[in-house]
Amino acid sequence: MALKIIDHGSKEYQQMIDLRNDILRKPLGLSFNKEELDREKEDILIGAFDDEKILACCLLTKMDSITCKLRQMAVQNSQQGKGIGATMMNFAENVARDRGFRIMAMHARKTAAGFYEKLGYKVASDEFEEVTIPHYVMQKELI
Numbered sequence: 161m162a163l164k165i166i167d168h169g170s171k172e173y174q175q176m177i178d179l180r181n182d183i184l185r186k187p188l189g190l191s192f193n194k195e196e197l198d199r200e201k202e203d204i205l206i207g208a209f210d211d212e213k214i215l216a217c218c219l220l221t222k223m224d225s226i227t228c229k230l231r232q233m234a235v236q237n238s239q240q241g242k243g244i245g246a247t248m249m250n251f252a253e254n255v256a257r258d259r260g261f262r263i264m265a266m267h268a269r270k271t272a273a274g275f276y277e278k279l280g281y282k283v284a285s286d287e288f289e290e291v292t293i294p295h296y297v298m299q300k301e302l303i
């Protein structure tokens with residue numbers, strides 16, 4: 161498996177959008193709009209690939225000089241539970257650290273909170289609703 165940073169607008173970026181649609185949006189009856197995707201030009205886009213096929217993705221958005229937000233974390237259905245998500249999180253944390261961020265935060269789906277807890281993230285908010293489902297703010301210091 162190869163972990164890499166993806167260019168906005170590239171073939172890999174389109175694969176990433178398709179994966180995010182399949183895993184994160186279609187099951188909720190939602191999709192992406194152009195403005196939302198245009199804003200991602202500013203983000204750090206990350207993908208895990210096997211033979212040019214995308215297995216998983218996530219992206220990092222700068223919040224302030226020390227904090228970045230992990231978003232759009234998704235692993236192909238058939239590839240879940242094999243350690244790919246944890247490996248990609250480790251890569252994303254290293255990328256964030258290298259760029260000077262000291263805190264990683266996210267709006268974690270309630271159903272995925274246990275995954276992030278295993279990686280050292282702590283719940284930092286009450287439950288709230290986003291994209292129609294319950295979430296928590298979770299975060300961790302990058303040391």
Ligand SMILES: CC(C)(COP(=O)(O)OP(=O)(O)OC[C@H]1O[C@@H](n2cnc3c(N)ncnc32)[C@H](O)[C@@H]1OP(=O)(O)O)[C@@H](O)C(=O)NCCC(=O)NCCS
Pocket residue numbers: 183184233234235236239240241242243244245246247267268269271272273274275278
């Ligand atoms: C949640 C998700 C990113 C996890 O990635 P993954 O590759 O399946 O997870 P891993 O195999 O790396 O799991 C790492 C550990 O977390 C645990 N884990 C994985 N998903 C979990 C979940 N939803 N709840 C609790 N624990 C979970 C695994 O059992 C494993 O534990 P172990 O280290 O004791 O063996 C992935 O399942 C996914 O894309 N789910 C659907 C979309 C989603 O919910 N995205 C997150 C949005 S915030």
